[in-house]
Amino acid sequence: MTIDSIAFNAMIYLAFAFAVLLTLLVVVAIVLYIIDITQTRHTIRRNYPLIGRFRYWFEHLGEFFRQYFFAMDREELPFNRSERSWVYRAAKNENRTIAFGSTRDLTEPGTIIFMNSAFPTLEEDATEATPLLIGPYCQSPYTAKRFFNVSGMSYGALSKPAITALSKGAKEAGCWLNTGEGGLSEHHLAGGCDIVMQIGTAKYGVRNEEGHLSDEKLKEVAAIDQVKMFELKLSQGAKPGKGGILPAEKVTSEIAKIRGIAEGKASISPNAHPEIKSPDDLLDMINHIRDVTGKPVGFKAVLGDLTWVVQLFESINQRGIESAPDFITLDSADGGTGAAPQPLMDYMGLTIRESLPWLVKTLTEFGLRDRIKVITSGKMITPSRVAWALCIGADFVVSARGFMFSLGCIQALQCNKNTCPTGITTHNKKLQKGLNVLEKAKRVASYHRYIEYDVGMIAHSCGVSDPRKLTHKHIRIVQDNGTSLPVDEL
Numbered sequence: 001m002t003i004d005s006i007a008f009n010a011m012i013y014l015a016f017a018f019a020v021l022l023t024l025l026v027v028v029a030i031v032l033y034i035i036d037i038t039q040t041r042h043t044i045r046r047n048y049p050l051i052g053r054f055r056y057w058f059e060h061l062g063e064f065f066r067q068y069f070f071a072m073d074r075e076e077l078p079f080n081r082s083e084r085s086w087v088y089r090a091a092k093n094e095n096r097t098i099a100f101g102s103t104r105d106l107t108e109p110g111t112i113i114f115m116n117s118a119f120p121t122l123e124e125d126a127t128e129a130t131p132l133l134i135g136p137y138c139q140s141p142y143t144a145k146r147f148f149n150v151s152g153m154s155y156g157a158l159s160k161p162a163i164t165a166l167s168k169g170a171k172e173a174g175c176w177l178n179t180g181e182g183g184l185s186e187h188h189l190a191g192g193c194d195i196v197m198q199i200g201t202a203k204y205g206v207r208n209e210e211g212h213l214s215d216e217k218l219k220e221v222a223a224i225d226q227v228k229m230f231e232l233k234l235s236q237g238a239k240p241g242k243g244g245i246l247p248a249e250k251v252t253s254e255i256a257k258i259r260g261i262a263e264g265k266a267s268i269s270p271n272a273h274p275e276i277k278s279p280d281d282l283l284d285m286i287n288h289i290r291d292v293t294g295k296p297v298g299f300k301a302v303l304g305d306l307t308w309v310v311q312l313f314e315s316i317n318q319r320g321i322e323s324a325p326d327f328i329t330l331d332s333a334d335g336g337t338g339a340a341p342q343p344l345m346d347y348m349g350l351t352i353r354e355s356l357p358w359l360v361k362t363l364t365e366f367g368l369r370d371r372i373k374v375i376t377s378g379k380m381i382t383p384s385r386v387a388w389a390l391c392i393g394a395d396f397v398v399s400a401r402g403f404m405f406s407l408g409c410i411q412a413l414q415c416n417k418n419t420c421p422t423g424i425t426t427h428n429k430k431l432q433k434g435l436n437v438l439e440k441a442k443r444v445a446s447y448h449r450y451i452e453y454d455v456g457m458i459a460h461s462c463g464v465s466d467p468r469k470l471t472h473k474h475i476r477i478v479q480d481n482g483t484s485l486p487v488d489e490l
Contacts, residue, residue: 332378
């Protein structure tokens with residue numbers, strides 16, 4: 001057979017294959033056309049059969065194109081490109097400097113400005129932030145070494161490799177890792193880091209067969225040396241008034257076993273603890289858990305109605321200071337989650353900008369500021385936000401989404417669909433394969449290191465030797481006329 005005949009036969013085969021493919025495409029198009037023109041659910045597809053389908057495709061792709069091509073560096077929500085870029089560079093140990101000038105509008109109302117000192121702290125005078133003792137009245141108090149820590153992220157909302165990488169990275173960084181409300185898993189413990197065990201409204205991980213809090217299981221968890229504190233979750237910033245939501249497709253057999261629920265069914269927590277209906281009930285629960293475990297106990301909440309907090313502090317002063325929660329984790333209305341109803345995420349609760357100053361002020365008025373440590377959460381992913389929180393009076397800052405970005409999160413907004421392209425919030429093995437645990441653990445530790453380093457740099461520029469010495473005197477807030485005022489004058 002000659003070369004020409006081989007080429008001729010190849011051309012015939014290609015032409016035949018092309019004809020078959022074209023025929024299949026035409027058949028598929030005809031079938032879709034008939035389906036569209038006869039269905040009654042979607043107006044666009046009925047009026048514009050076949051072509052109307054492109055609307056949904058473009059709508060889906062629009063989320064990603066806006067992020068990469070159309071949004072300006074500082075206008076995107078929930079986190080803009082400038083913020084994400086800093087986290088990525090810090091996590092990868094890359095150059096974190098920028099050139100030419102700031103892209104931030106320094107005259108926009110609400111902008112925070114740090115007050116630099118004429119005599120900044122020299123490097124040889126700088127010190128690390130002092131470790132703080134939490135739970136002085138506990139059998140086993142906890143001395144927390146770091147002011148920046150990993151906020152609550154459940155195994156279930158996050159994948160096995162993501163949780164494992166966070167655990168290993170937290171160990172290297174010397175900070176704590178909060179379990180989230182999904183219970184304590186072996187993956188949280190894998191790295192050997194300090195653990196804060198969160199108890200949600202469903203009591204996952206520490207509940208009996210009836211779904212009530214189990215003292216026996218509390219003791220089992222407390223016996224693990226890595227578990228340093230317990231956090232009673234009342235509400236979360238992204239969904240105050242609503243319990244945790246884990247879609248059915250993310251409830252694997254392992255997750256179901258850890259939580260004590262049925263496999264393959266949506267895990268939806270109650271919107272409140274049935275046992276807690278008043279500030280006194282909350283104190284009773286906190287003291288019960290502390291008595292059973294011997295370890296520090298606090299609660300997490302986003303503030304809206306403030307009267308109950310005042311009543312809580314009044315009850316503490318009546319009962320005695322030892323009855324107080326060892327810490328309060330204050331979440332923000334702009335906090336994050338894997339899944340939440342949009343009306344709650346968009347409109348419910350106070351932001352940290354309003355609630356943190358109020359909480360610190362009220363604790364001081366009741367003489368409880370030294371007794372109760374304040375942990376701040378909610379969009380705390382950059383050094384400036386962390387430093388602001390310390391200035392206002394937070395003792396510790398925790399972040400979830402910052403550490404997710406350090407793992408490689410691209411803000412694809414797929415957390416609630418089990419289709420996360422980075423493998424962080426999915427249990428799809430194929431999507432998880434790109435998430436290398438050891439590499440991502442290094443990035444978690446690197447991100448943590450540079451957060452604390454850059455917060456220290458801000459502190460030194462303000463003339464203090466370590467971040468814990470930052471106060472409200474070191475910041476001002478820009479007003480409507482473009483000038484700034486001290487916090488005390490607002």
